[in-house]
Amino acid sequence: MEWDCPRCGLPGGLDPENPPEPLRNEPYKTHLAYVKERRTDEEGEALLDEALGTLRARRGTAVVAD
Template sequence: MHPSHGLRAVRVGSVTGAGLAGWQANSGRSLDFVRKVPVRYWCPQGHETVPVFADLTEAEIPQSWDCPKCGQTAGRERGLLVQHSGDEPFKSHLDYVKERRTPAEAAEALDRALTELRRHRTAPG
């Protein structure tokens, strides 16, 4: 790149001036920051989850949240059991797989996958 090139060491989307202060000076605008509201939820197993919501009223914040670690319904009070709002209880990916296959079909699929894996590992090249 030629040393006199005007875009050298300039980030894409940046404007002249010193960072945000330069942007504000050039545009005449200022940033309006959205208030962030962290909310704590605890599942029956004691896992704590803290999603962050954007400027919501207390009525808009959900009373329950799915735990990302175990999938159970977490509530906003520690130790309080919350019933899942849906009709169907939580199911893991494995639960859905077990619904689709019998144990014999699962064993057959596993054997096919292992055979294919071994074939690829022993193939020359």
């Protein structure tokens, strides 16, 4: 049986010889951090170029690459 200590918030248990592990507190990640975990820099550049090309084509300001 485990519970959260009302004083410190850490997990507690009945076995003093084998206490529960403290929870790992991972920092908040932004959407961009999750995307960077899944994509390489090259993939990110390719996606950005594609999105910018689509946006420029919609606006009529497409730039011709050399």
